[in-house]
Amino acid sequence: MQSSTQKDILEDEAILKMLNIPSSRDRAFRLLLQKYQERLYWHIRRIVIEHEDTNDVLQNTCIRIYKGIKSFKGNARLYTWLYRIASNEAITFLKKRKKIKSTSIDNEENNLENRLHADVYFEGDEIQKKLQLALDTLPEKQRLVFDMRYYDAMSYQAISDVLGTSVGGLKASYHHAAKKVEAFLTQE
Amino acid sequence: MRENQDNIHKELKEIAPFLAQIRQKETKLEAPNGYFNHLEDNILACIKAEEETQNWSSTSLKANEATPQNWLLAIKKWLLRPSVGIGFAMILIVSIFSIIWSNSQSSDAILMAVSEIEATEYIHENIDQFSETLILESVIGEDWTTIEISDEIEIDFDKYIEDDLIDELDSELINELL
Structure with a gap:
């Protein structure tokens, strides 16, 4: 019987093979998103906190993944590679936000406490x-x-x-x- | 990839006991209802839009390659811009005025350099080129037409102007005539 990790790896390999065939590229990318989108969302969300920001960062992450998947060599686990891209995008976003925060006059609006208070998706x-x-x-x-x-x-x-x-x-x-x-x- | 939860909890308890106490798997952050149902469609739509934008910009980049035809087209487009047209018209008007102004300045300067004797000699030699009316007006005045001349007297105006009137012209009048 296969372990869940082995099954995971086999699935990833199948997706990667399909991604290399132009006719099945879009279908394969859809499968990849179905498998990883939620995990990537929550990884990003915990870093940037707000949903709208997460949505933007996730979209940028997925565009990067789509463009770079051809160059993925397979020497690392697919999930590790996806996580790395998501982490980099989230950190880039945080840096940008920090810059805006430091130049913005309206610090009250940028204050995390106020943002959490206003965030309807924070329970x-x-x-x-x-x-x-x-x-x-x-x-x-x-x-x-x-x-x-x-x-x-x-x-x-x-x-x-x-x-x-x-x-x-x-x-x-x-x-x-x-x-x-x-x-x-x-x-x- | 994942580690045993107990190991992580034990490790945290040693470093930060209070944090270990409140540790929960969730962050209490929520996603909007149904967000994940449409996420892959939204993301794929975004990717397609991004690709189209890139294709469009690469096409326009090709159009902007530095070929002679593109240069000519760019110059033509630039010249047809209203602001450029107005600018050129202004430059043309200013140029015409400055040419006219500099010409009048230079002819005045030449006349100033001509002596009275030289001017008189010039008029003597080119008397045919001057209008009789103008000479009479300059010397006698505008009412020269009212001077009554007896029918018996035949006046050769050319001769009169040449012999007598020219000598009466002062430098100011000569300048006017020139």
Whole structure:
């Protein structure tokens, strides 16, 4: 009997083969989206928080995937490669938002607390809101490592494949991030 | 790819006990109802739109290649722009006025350099080129036509102008006649 990971890999291989045939390219890409779109959405959403922003970043991510799938060599897991593109797009978005924040006069509107309050798709209680505020204070890479480990329960090896950082470095990043978040949550 | 949840919880409990206590799998973030039902269609539509935009821009890039025909077309288009036309018209008008102005300035300067004797000599030599009326008006005045001349006296006007009137012309009048 095949394990779910093996089944996953076989599915990915079949999708990649179909993507290389021009007549089945669109159908294969649809299959790829069906399989991964939700996971990519939530990965991006946890980083950029708001739904509308997530939607934009996800669209950019998928356009990049579509354009770059031919160059995917298959030496990494497909999911790792997709995650890497989504992570890069989300970080690019965060950097842009930070830049706008620093030049914008209307800081109240850009404040995460106010945005969470106004976001109809955020259902969290006060502690969840505070957790999001704490995550917002983390440097982008620490934030990514924390999200992948804390929410996605990813192994350090899998995170290392996505981010291209050593496992030791990732452990240190996660440790620092968790400490900072803990301090933020427990302070008055 | 995924790690045992217990391992992750144990690790977190050691680093950040409070955080481990509140750890939940979800972020309490929600997606709009039915969002994932149409997501792949929306994304594929976006990709197609992006491709079309790229095709269009690559076609227009081809049209913008630096071939001589494209250069001529670009120049023609540029010349047909109203702002360019108005600009050229303004330059033309200013040029015409400056040519006229500089010509009048230069002829005045030449006349100023001519002495009274030289002017008189010039008139003597080219008397046929001057209008009699103008000479009479300049010397006698505009009412020269009212001067009564006896029928018995035959006046050779050319001779009169040549012999007598020219000598009466002062430099100002000569300048006027020229």
